[in-house]
Amino acid sequence: VRCGMPEAVLAEGKTAAGLASIMLAHAKAIGRSLATRVSPEQEAVVRAAVEGTGLTLTSRPEGGVLILSDGRELVRTGGKVAIITAGTADIRVAEEARLVAEEMGCEVMTAYDVGAAGIHRLFPALQEVMGAHVFIVAAGREGTLPAVVAGLVDRPVIGVPVSTGYGYMGAGQAALGSMLQSCSVLSVVNIDAGFTAGAFAARIANLAVGDREER
Amino acid sequence: VRCGMPEAVLAEGKTAAGLASIMLAHAKAIGRSLATRVSPEQEAVVRAAVEGTGLTLTSRPEGGVLILSDGRELVRTGGKVAIITAGTADIRVAEEARLVAEEMGCEVMTAYDVGAAGIHRLFPALQEVMGAHVFIVAAGREGTLPAVVAGLVDRPVIGVPVSTGYGYMGAGQAALGSMLQSCSVLSVVNIDAGFTAGAFAARIANLAVGDREER
Amino acid sequence: VRCGMPEAVLAEGKTAAGLASIMLAHAKAIGRSLATRVSPEQEAVVRAAVEGTGLTLTSRPEGGVLILSDGRELVRTGGKVAIITAGTADIRVAEEARLVAEEMGCEVMTAYDVGAAGIHRLFPALQEVMGAHVFIVAAGREGTLPAVVAGLVDRPVIGVPVSTGYGYMGAGQAALGSMLQSCSVLSVVNIDAGFTAGAFAARIANLAVGDREER
Amino acid sequence: VRCGMPEAVLAEGKTAAGLASIMLAHAKAIGRSLATRVSPEQEAVVRAAVEGTGLTLTSRPEGGVLILSDGRELVRTGGKVAIITAGTADIRVAEEARLVAEEMGCEVMTAYDVGAAGIHRLFPALQEVMGAHVFIVAAGREGTLPAVVAGLVDRPVIGVPVSTGYGYMGAGQAALGSMLQSCSVLSVVNIDAGFTAGAFAARIANLAVGDREER
Amino acid sequence: VRCGMPEAVLAEGKTAAGLASIMLAHAKAIGRSLATRVSPEQEAVVRAAVEGTGLTLTSRPEGGVLILSDGRELVRTGGKVAIITAGTADIRVAEEARLVAEEMGCEVMTAYDVGAAGIHRLFPALQEVMGAHVFIVAAGREGTLPAVVAGLVDRPVIGVPVSTGYGYMGAGQAALGSMLQSCSVLSVVNIDAGFTAGAFAARIANLAVGDREER
């Protein structure tokens, strides 16, 4: 079994019926399918369509994710991904990232809401996620947590701007801007792009544990 | 002598001759005149115009400022303003702020370039400016230093976004955005607006030392 | 009792249950908790969670604020904050600022809707808020009232752009832009950022009445 | 002789030779031609081309304007246009407006730099331009002077945003935004568009003095 | 009775109760009050509040306008305003303009939807509004009709960008941009700003019929 990119479907902008048929096709072809940004309405339709197929549908609403599987187990690669969020409003995006990274065989350690109460929460949080090969840091509003983390760890840090905030550049643009302008070394994904962050991080973590050898 | 707002002239966009005549008028009327964002060409013309008037022209090119004075001394109010910059590229803006605050009677303490080499420079820097009533923090690129300082001191902190940086939102917009979105409590002035920052800070510092009593 | 920054929670973007548990934790730890930008749905959940805890929940819907308290009294610092709004649409933002400043021990004087009927309402309004150490001025659309006030008083003036208006730059951007470009000396907070304006102003007012001595 | 729109040429973006030939053609056909936004290089070429044609070239560099004429006199309509500027940096745009309005037969009264030293200069300035049928008000930075004037006079007021200022929206956008969002009744032309303001105002002034009767 | 600016209230962003009390105050003080951008919910509350006061409430939902009056008649000034729209989606904005201009004593002639079916509808439309002192032209999408009209008539033309359209700059920005950049001589008001257009046009029309004499 390959630990490559999962067959993932962006549910947003698709009809529920279309989503169901894509997921079923994937699951039948390769055993698993993952959908992101799924609405409750879409989930209900997919659930009905899965009925009687023998496949298992797992809902992870905290990350807006549906997973359809024929029961085979995920290969564990040994790659370790840390996910940190500045606030609680960033958790949905973080969870999307987590589920994708797990789908790619990684172990995920999380430390959520470390920025809210000030920097003193950050050091114990970093302890909790010790040993990770790569860090995902999600932050809204001014989006500065990724740069702070990148100044403290010597692993790759991926910033995820989150569309919380209000007013000027309040839908994630200030966070995106400050991450791109950061003096710290970090790379960035799109606003709210948990999927991309998770998949990119898993690729790094899996590379770190030697998946390159097998290829 | 009042420690109010100085008669300040924004040189940018004025003819050199026009600038000279405004400054002379101010200096004759109230004894002093300060011009900001002065180009070397403008300075030369003003210098020539001042010749023989008995007034003294002081050039502070590190802040782009010219001061024309009839020799009377500035009243010292006892107000204390701290100015911190993230990098060396922010110094011109900081110096403009400093000269304005001094013009308004304040003592100014500076700690420049504290963000460049990482946060470890910040704590000794804050020691150096201990005792200030108010903090001006100038920062370009991602502009996060003001928020960090605002999390560490319990005085008012004024953020000044600086137009260093390149690429996306690189002319100070990312810095402005992250300061406005900041979870820390701070207020902001326009990009590169050293004058406004200095004058606003001086007003606070002078208020703190009791100038209100006299009014 | 310290008159520092209150433990404030930004309700927007949080689940109602999460909000309730944060507020209860704060109130148990330090006796008070304040939440801003609270929706009626969130308020209902918080109210249910508070039931039976012995804590008192005060709702201030005119400012979108909830206050949870164990009954201890707020310390009064003597700091005086004036809040002026241009129109009636700016009042919600002004009220958020007011409640935060009061939470920080200040006395708040308000003069609302002074710009609507033209400048002739402004002079009596300024009389009403006489004696304030600092002014918050909230304005939408073209957002010019803060600059006008800053030209008339010699205290620090904080501009708050408000997202009323329509059309080009109608969600507060024109107001933000005109405040940042203002020739008057003022500083600015984010669009609709009543919380930041209130906390920043209170910090100045408390500094003015000498809270620095005690520290 | 008609007092309609003059044959005006926007010099910017044209070759000097092309500009010269257009102006000559106009002047030969209808006796006069006016060019705006003329550079010194273009002026030199036009001057050479005019030599020996018997036409008169008048340069008005304070407004960036060239006028080519066969000597016939301008008809005076009796229309009266007032032009007010906030600062001295707005004068070039104002002068462009003035020359166009004069070309259309109007008498133009000006009051420049009234905003710089605060509102107390505005009332005497309005006295100076008493009797005008229409007001052009040019302002950069926060661009609020047109709205103030529109609140004081009962004639039509045309706002001209000027591209002075720096930082956020500093190239006239803040001024444009605040004029469009203004609660006062005024209409607006493009940033720096002296020509349009002058021609539009002249049309109104000429309408007021009855040019409609003749048509 | 003066034919000046009516006491007009922008209903948007106000509570229904607040709106009602402002309108009643105006109507009692000066006999009439006009509100724009009124929602059906607001109208119902105002209607209830008016009951029993002896005042008459007129609803003009095609323009989103409410008029409250004590029955005195509007003075007719003789000023004539033409209003032209490019499409049917622009009519609400045009009607707002019309009601305001009528409130200021003008006669209003309209030609709606002339751009939809191509330019051949424009010439007969201009015939219908012959004799107007001033033209308001409302257009969405590319917003070019005002410039076309300004090329055909020798009266002042006021462009009103309307927020119809979709995609890039589809909320009126393309229309605003093309009007401001127009080679034709026209002035512009904010996107959807029927009120400002109507009041500005009425001021011109009333000037044309000699209201200046009386002042």
Added chain:
Amino acid sequence: VRCGMPEAVLAEGKTAAGLASIMLAHAKAIGRSLATRVSPEQEAVVRAAVEGTGLTLTSRPEGGVLILSDGRELVRTGGKVAIITAGTADIRVAEEARLVAEEMGCEVMTAYDVGAAGIHRLFPALQEVMGAHVFIVAAGREGTLPAVVAGLVDRPVIGVPVSTGYGYMGAGQAALGSMLQSCSVLSVVNIDAGFTAGAFAARIANLAVGDREER
């Protein structure tokens, strides 16, 4: 010989030496090479490099184009392209388009500067370019000429926004916006993109004369 896309090189952003070596390589391989947006400095270097190679370098500065050729003749396809410009400032972009379309075997008919003096120049201009299979219309500022042409001809019309103009959206954005929002049926290329317009039009014209048969 194929009448496909020419080997074209965008000179802007390339070193002069790099440009020369690419052009020589193309010309040696396939007999011809065309470079666009060439600066005089680059042209000099290319000219020196061509010396002694037996190839012919043709400079077309009016379109910013260099053509390097081994002397073989261009195949004429019979496709006919019309190019119309609103003003004289649009000519450089139009000429770039023309040279590319000619390079692709088309006959090009031009009518420049038809919008400057008003619509009356347009009808005779359209006569001059009668018989074209496709129209390119370049326009700056408000950019409305393409829509007007598209309303008058029943061939495909390609709009080219040009970066003339000043102020708000003055670098071609208003023109781009009004073309994209146009009710007329037209398609658009990038601001100033003469190359793309010419190549796209030639492809249509060549299709119209049956080049498809040969393929």
Added chain:
Amino acid sequence: VRCGMPEAVLAEGKTAAGLASIMLAHAKAIGRSLATRVSPEQEAVVRAAVEGTGLTLTSRPEGGVLILSDGRELVRTGGKVAIITAGTADIRVAEEARLVAEEMGCEVMTAYDVGAAGIHRLFPALQEVMGAHVFIVAAGREGTLPAVVAGLVDRPVIGVPVSTGYGYMGAGQAALGSMLQSCSVLSVVNIDAGFTAGAFAARIANLAVGDREER
């Protein structure tokens, strides 16, 4: 019967009653009428209005289109248009384009969702639409499919940016930007502008099959 542009009505922004009356007028005058961007509410009203008129109303909700017809058959021109979409979210826009091109007499071949599963779906897709005179390629998010297709076919390619996506430039702006910046030769229509794409493509296809001869 002419195969020109159909009488098309943009339903968005019109009242349902207004839409019905325009469609009926068109259908009575010329036998057919097509409306785009029709909501279900509008459709119901039009359907009721059509009852008893003898006309036939066809609803094509997959493209948001209504067609009203007196039964006459569409002339087939022989023009062939290919429509390709990157994803399933682009289909509504593609269907709008298709219905318009069919209305103009063309045969339309479609290949939808070719980009979703990677480039390997593209080559068989291109086979399916072989023989087309012109290609419409609709794509959201990064919008790169049109450029890829333009590199593979030698027919004109029209890019349609679609407003799917989220985050930075996620409402079609990134797609628009990358299409306009593309090194491939393609032209572009507004975001989501299926109508314009279909009509423009049909014009090209009909030109290719010789409709020019008849004119």
Added chain:
Amino acid sequence: VRCGMPEAVLAEGKTAAGLASIMLAHAKAIGRSLATRVSPEQEAVVRAAVEGTGLTLTSRPEGGVLILSDGRELVRTGGKVAIITAGTADIRVAEEARLVAEEMGCEVMTAYDVGAAGIHRLFPALQEVMGAHVFIVAAGREGTLPAVVAGLVDRPVIGVPVSTGYGYMGAGQAALGSMLQSCSVLSVVNIDAGFTAGAFAARIANLAVGDREER
């Protein structure tokens, strides 16, 4: 010797003298210093300042980089970084990335200008950089090459938008937008940010070869 982040200085916005003294300080303290975005003027001053210090200054103008060293050799980590550019205009940014990655001990393989002549150059190019642990892909204009590469390799791909291009979003914004919106899994750095891309990639490559073991 650590293979961590080099002491790097952003020369842009610094005085030449300041740059020289920072580089000398770094080189004396830790043996090496690297400066990016160095102008020829700055280089001359640094060169003079280095004279006689015994340190070696290496200039890499193709990447705008200066390296100051005391002669100690760089540790080679075995990490392998591939850098690919779409065009020749992207090379300066790529070279900056290369020099930084080499400074961090990596071997760098490059394949430049692969996108210019179409995708057929890409496959051999990928062969040339076979075996890399991580890919940097720099691209201007529409910026799509990173997504293409990310679809072909199973290593992490970092996109670098480059500010080539003209017109709408032509200073790298379209490239940034299409990279952030990409359906492929990639992460992004700021426009033109060669330094960040190189350092981020080196961190990944060094992680892949086991630098984690030593920590």
